[in-house]
Amino acid sequence: MKFEIRTYPMRCVGCLNCQLICSFSFEKVFNVFKARIMIDRVDGNSKIGFTDKCTSCGICADYCLYGALEKVEEAIE
Amino acid sequence: MTAGGYAGSILHVNLSTGEIRKEPLDSDLARTFIGGFGINAKLGYDLIKPGIDPLSPENKIIIGAGPFVGTNIPASARVCSLTKLPVNGAIGWSGGAGMNFGIMLKNSGYDHIVIEGRADRPVYLKLFDDDVEICDAGAVWGKGAGETVDELYSRYGRPLGVVSIGQSGENLVKFSMAFVERVGTMGRGGLGAVFGSKNLKAIISRGTKGIKVSDRKRYRESVDHLYERMKGYPGLKGAHKYGFLNFMPAVPKEDYLELKKARLACVSCPIADKEILQIKKGRFRGRTVYSSAAVNTLASMMYGITDDYGETIKLADDLDSYGLDQIEALELLKFAGELYKHGMVTEKELGAPGIKFEPDSIAEWLRKIAHREGFGDVLADGFGEVLKKYGEGIEEFAPVEVKGMVAYQGITSPIKSDLFTTFEFGMAVHPKGPCAAPGGSSPLYFTRGRAIDWVAGHLDRMGVPKDAQERIFTPKDGMLLNVGRMEKYSQQSLFVIDMLGTCGRGQINRFYSNKVQAELYSAVTGFEISGEELMKASERAFNLVKAANVREGFDRKDDSFPEGWFGEEKHKDYYENVDITKDMAYGLLDDYYDERGWDIKTGIPSKDKLIELGLDYVIRDAEKIGIEYP
Numbered sequence A: 001m002k003f004e005i006r007t008y009p010m011r012c013v014g015c016l017n018c019q020l021i022c023s024f025s026f027e028k029v030f031n032v033f034k035a036r037i038m039i040d041r042v043d044g045n046s047k048i049g050f051t052d053k054c055t056s057c058g059i060c061a062d063y064c065l066y067g068a069l070e071k072v073e074e075a076i077e
Numbered sequence B: 001m002t003a004g005g006y007a008g009s010i011l012h013v014n015l016s017t018g019e020i021r022k023e024p025l026d027s028d029l030a031r032t033f034i035g036g037f038g039i040n041a042k043l044g045y046d047l048i049k050p051g052i053d054p055l056s057p058e059n060k061i062i063i064g065a066g067p068f069v070g071t072n073i074p075a076s077a078r079v080c081s082l083t084k085l086p087v088n089g090a091i092g093w094s095g096g097a098g099m100n101f102g103i104m105l106k107n108s109g110y111d112h113i114v115i116e117g118r119a120d121r122p123v124y125l126k127l128f129d130d131d132v133e134i135c136d137a138g139a140v141w142g143k144g145a146g147e148t149v150d151e152l153y154s155r156y157g158r159p160l161g162v163v164s165i166g167q168s169g170e171n172l173v174k175f176s177m178a179f180v181e182r183v184g185t186m187g188r189g190g191l192g193a194v195f196g197s198k199n200l201k202a203i204i205s206r207g208t209k210g211i212k213v214s215d216r217k218r219y220r221e222s223v224d225h226l227y228e229r230m231k232g233y234p235g236l237k238g239a240h241k242y243g244f245l246n247f248m249p250a251v252p253k254e255d256y257l258e259l260k261k262a263r264l265a266c267v268s269c270p271i272a273d274k275e276i277l278q279i280k281k282g283r284f285r286g287r288t289v290y291s292s293a294a295v296n297t298l299a300s301m302m303y304g305i306t307d308d309y310g311e312t313i314k315l316a317d318d319l320d321s322y323g324l325d326q327i328e329a330l331e332l333l334k335f336a337g338e339l340y341k342h343g344m345v346t347e348k349e350l351g352a353p354g355i356k357f358e359p360d361s362i363a364e365w366l367r368k369i370a371h372r373e374g375f376g377d378v379l380a381d382g383f384g385e386v387l388k389k390y391g392e393g394i395e396e397f398a399p400v401e402v403k404g405m406v407a408y409q410g411i412t413s414p415i416k417s418d419l420f421t422t423f424e425f426g427m428a429v430h431p432k433g434p435c436a437a438p439g440g441s442s443p444l445y446f447t448r449g450r451a452i453d454w455v456a457g458h459l460d461r462m463g464v465p466k467d468a469q470e471r472i473f474t475p476k477d478g479m480l481l482n483v484g485r486m487e488k489y490s491q492q493s494l495f496v497i498d499m500l501g502t503c504g505r506g507q508i509n510r511f512y513s514n515k516v517q518a519e520l521y522s523a524v525t526g527f528e529i530s531g532e533e534l535m536k537a538s539e540r541a542f543n544l545v546k547a548a549n550v551r552e553g554f555d556r557k558d559d560s561f562p563e564g565w566f567g568e569e570k571h572k573d574y575y576e577n578v579d580i581t582k583d584m585a586y587g588l589l590d591d592y593y594d595e596r597g598w599d600i601k602t603g604i605p606s607k608d609k610l611i612e613l614g615l616d617y618v619i620r621d622a623e624k625i626g627i628e629y630p
Helices: A017-027 A059-063 B027-033 B037-047 B101-107 B145-156 B191-197 B216-231 B235-246 B253-259 B309-322 B326-341 B359-371 B375-379 B382-390 B422-429 B452-462 B466-472 B483-500 B514-525 B531-551 B582-596 B607-612 B616-624
Strands: A003-007 A037-042 A045-050 A069-075 B009-014 B020-024 B061-064 B079-084 B091-096 B112-116 B123-128 B131-136 B161-164 B178-180 B184-186 B200-206 B260-264 B274-278 B288-291
Touching (some): B027 B531, B037 B061, B037 B079, B037 B112, B037 B483, B061 B191, B101 B200, B112 B200, B145 B161, B145 B200, B145 B309, B216 B514, B235 B253, B253 B260, B253 B309, B326 B382, B375 B382, B422 B483, B422 B582, B452 B466, B452 B514, B483 B514, B483 B531, B483 B582, B514 B531, B531 B616
Parallel strands (some): B009 B112, B123 B200
Antiparallel strands (some): A003 A069, A037 A045, B061 B112, B123 B131, B161 B200, B260 B274
C-alpha cells in the first residue's frame, strides 16, 4: 500500500530513525546511506526528501516519534 | 566474526609510527565482555601498562561502541572511552553521547579503536570505511572544540561523526574533556589532555558498511514493542518541547522557550535532549550556542557569577569551546579565590586583578586555565596537584573532593543534594573518581522517598537477585535500605547499558529492563544470553577495571567521602529518618565491598571473586608485580 507522506522539517531533530528503519526494511541492513528517505540536517535545520526508489510505504512515518513525518491514512494507490 | 550487531573489528593506530592495524573482533571476547565498556575494559587492562605517565605516548585512548549502536534500538548511539586519566592516574572510563560518531564508527567497520603514540605534528584521524588516514590538523589546532567540528563539516560534508578537543586539551589541562559533535561530553578526568598529549585534535568517521542483526523477525518484535511503549510515555511530549528541563525544571519553561532555537538528537533517540540555544538579550544577543542540555548552561548562575541567561549561556559556551569540565574549572576558581582571601596566595602569584566571580573575570580566567597562563597554569593541573601545593590549613574552605576531582553532588557539593543515595555514595567509590555513572540506573535517581515496594519492583527490572534485595532492604542504623549494597547493582546495571550502547539517561533506561536487554542482545547478535549472564558480564568488566586500578595503587584509602559531608549539615537517608554520620557512611562502604565480594579491609576484589568471574589471570598478573589479592 502506498501513502502520502507529509513532511514537517521544523519538527525534525536529526535522530535518523526514519533512515534506519527504511534501510532495514528494504535492504535488511541498518545503513542511512541505503535509505530511500534523505535527511540533510545543518545547524538544527532539516531538509527532508525521498529518492526515486521510495515506494511511499510510510514505514518512516510509523517510526518518527517527533511528528516530522506523517502518513496520510488514505491510500494514494 | 559474523554475529549481528558487531562491526567485526578493532582498529589499532600508532600515531608515533603511523602504523594502522585492523584486528578481527574475536567472538569469545565479544561473548565474554559484550562490547562498549566491557571490551574497552579488557583492552585497557591488557594494553595500558601499569605505572605509565597518562600523558606519555604509552597511554592508550580506547573508544568503543556496543553491539546495539547502529541499529534502530531507541537511543542506542552511546560511545565509551577508556584511558589512564591525567587528573588522578586512575584507569577511567566514560560513557558519552554518541550523536553521529557511534554509528559512523560502527558503519566504518570498527567496534573499537585503540590509539597510542604521539604524532610529530597536530593531526586528526579519519575513518571512512577502509580509508583510514592520519591527517594534518594544522588548520584546526588552536581552535575550540565546536569550531573544529564546523571546520571538519565544511571540509567533508555531513553526515559526519566527530570527536574533538578544545584548547584546554591541546594544552594538557588535566580536567579537559573530549566532545562528540560539540554536545556530547566524554572523558571527565582529562581525556582531552590525553588527546592533546598525542597531538590528536579530532577523530572523524563516516561509514557505509551497514549493521545487520542476526534474527530480524525476533528483533522487530522486540523493537516494535519498545517503540509502542515509548509512544505512550507521558513524558515524551514534554521532553520534545522542553528537553531535559521537562524532568529537571531548573528555570521557568517560558524562559527556556525564549532561548530555544532547535533540539538535537543522538541517532535513534526518542527524547532529543541536546540543544541549540540563541541568546536574545544583552551584549551577546544573537549568539548561537550548542549544549548537552539547557540545564548544563546554568552553572555560572549556580555559582552566583551572574543571574542573566545570556551571560551564563555565553560562559557555558566558553567552557565547552575550550573543552573544560565546567564544575572542575569553576570549583578550582572558587578555591583559588579562597586561597587569596586567606592570604595563602599572593596578589603577585595570582596576577592582577585577582579572581572576581563576575562574568568578565571568569571568562578571562577560563581562558588562562585553557592556555595555562599565569596562575591558570597551576589550576590547570586540577585539584590533586593544587592540594599538594596548597592543602595545608584549608579546613575552613576545603574543596569537596575525592580522588582529585570534585564530588559534585552532595550536601556541601556544588549541586546541593540532601539525600544520601547511590548517586552521592557513588561519588566516593567509583574507581575513576566522582562521576554520574550509577545515577541513571538507580531507582533513587530523581525520586524521593519512593515506597519500598516500588524500589523493589525497579530492582527486579534491573535484574537484582532476590537474596541481594533482602540484604538491601535489611534496616541498618535506622536506614530502611542499604545504599552501599544497592550501589553494586546500580553500577552493574549502568555498565550493562554502556556495554550494549544505549543511553544512560533515566528517561531512556526506564524502558530497558534486564530481560529486555537480554532479549534484544540475543536477537541482535545471535548469542543467546540471559539477563543474569548480562549482569555477570558487567560485573566481570567492572572488576577488571578495578583490577587495573589496583595495579595503579588504588585501594580502600582512596574510596573516601569528602570531610565536608559530615559537618553541621548532614545528608539524610533516602527515607529521611536519620542523619548520615561519618561512621554510618563508612559502614555502608564496608557493605558495598561485602556485596561486591571484595575484601573489606583493603577494598579490593578477593581471589574468590576474581576466579568466579573467570579473571584468574588477574591474580597471576598481580603476583608478578608483587600484588597479592586477599
